[in-house]
Amino acid sequence: MRRVTTFAQIIRTCEEENWKLADYFLYQEMDWRQREGEDSSPEAILEKMEINLQVMESAAKEGIGGVQSYSGLTGYDATRLNAYRSEKAPLGKSIYLDAIVNAIAINEVNASMGLICATPTAGSCGVVPGILLAAREHLKLTRRQQLDFLITSGGCGLMIGNLASISGAEGGCQAEIGSASGMAAAALAEAAGGTPQASTNALAIALKGLLGLVCDPVASLVEVPCIKRNATGVVNAIASAEMALAGMQSRIPTDEVISAMHSVGQLMPSALRETALGGLALTPTARRYTRELKQTGKITWKERKGPLPSI
Template sequence: MFLSIEELIVQSKNFPSVAELMIAQEIEFSGASRKKIRDTMQRNLEVMQSSVEEGIAGVKSVTGLTGGDAKKVNTYLENGDFLSGELILKAVRNAIATNEVNAKMGLICATPTAGSAGVLAGVLTAIAEKKNFSLDEQIDFLFTAGAFGLVIGNNASISGAEGGCQAEVGSASAMAAAALVLFNGGNVEQAGEAVAMTIKNMMGLICDPVAGLVEVPCVKRNALGSSLAFVSADLALAGVKSVIPADEVIDAMYKVGQQMPSMFKETAEGGLAQTPTALRLAKELGFAAEV
């Protein structure tokens, strides 16, 4: 059993991959068969793929606050005159698509939460298309991300209500960054560096949903979180290291979450949720968002 990034790195040396280490741990704790565990993860993958496709086609949320942006980004990509790299923009598009489906009350895979579901789905579907990942590789990508997410969840938090958005989109972005490193030829140590750099740059991010809904600013944060995952992975693959070790960064995130005022933890009592526009929208939608 691994409880830290350091332990994950050490124990992974005894397995063919981090994915296999994660599967072994799941077998030990759940008692489920290897086939059942992989079949469950395959189902998660299928849900991710479906939500991306549905979102790109164009959806609107129940409230009307969000929707249609994934389709806009897709059109922008097709026009070809964009500034960011195509891979990153596809991940951004796919992340938005996933979260727009979530806001529509559609079926998504919470990774690690519903509010941050777009990051890993967006990153994986984009990189899988570019590198022609097999089904098994895509499933292993998710197990790999899950291994790092397990450490973050056990030592900090993945809940916006407990730790702010750093705990949701920050954790999701770190998970995606680690998997990207390992699936682009990097080693486990470099994956840990990517985790550290990602969380450091998401640290302190508050959770301030307008009208208390997981729409604004959540959808766009997933988009930018997916782009950060790629940048962190590239930095780690280039040999850039975090001065502060990943486990210490995760611990720092936990402490920041504890110290963060409740108004910044999914209560809609601070941040963007208390702007004039947000208050007007909350009133129009029939939600109380006043302090």
């Protein structure tokens, strides 16, 4: 298989061969594994992805059940959201809310030293599975379609990682939550019946929405604002997929958006790239958390087990 480096080429190949993005990225993976001398059968790849999917499922379940971070700073928000969803949800039940519950749950599990699948990183591990686990209910996806969702996400992530970055230390949070959101948007658009063209438009729209997002972790922990930003990535992805499915097009081509993301990352000062030397990490409260963590190893956040607010 010809190795390509742009989404424009991938779309052309998919249109010529009548492939989905998931087909393209599966064949690309088979090709790579064959060259590496590994088992390159589709079954081997799907089986490996199935393990990742099972880890995502169990992390969502564990998070909704209620977990707290090792530092004590975060936890139980997925439980809170889940109760809100089943008891109140005044804004209506939707794929958005379902996906947010999962995304927060999975990223809380990450902060609690639980088992997760990085997608593409640990700090952004709630976005892709958060949407997948919600979309499979709303779209009635088969198991194979769920694995295809992950293959499309992974393939798009490979493109972003190779043309820009998926590391907060290199490109800020746009490279982590932004990339995750773009990956999920493309996969969601495809799962809902979108063409490769629509999927890559969803990817571009999602990346543009979070372009410039900085990485400013409070007390250097992967908790604040990371966990809630997984929800940001989710809603941005779903909105982008909806726009792309409606036929809206990114006025800047996907490949150019990714290049722009790369250059924004390079222009970003290092204080806003995971060093905790800027942004939220330097607020007075964040400084207090940092001191407390250094002195006692824990951060006290009194309201973490509080009752649900009355509406």
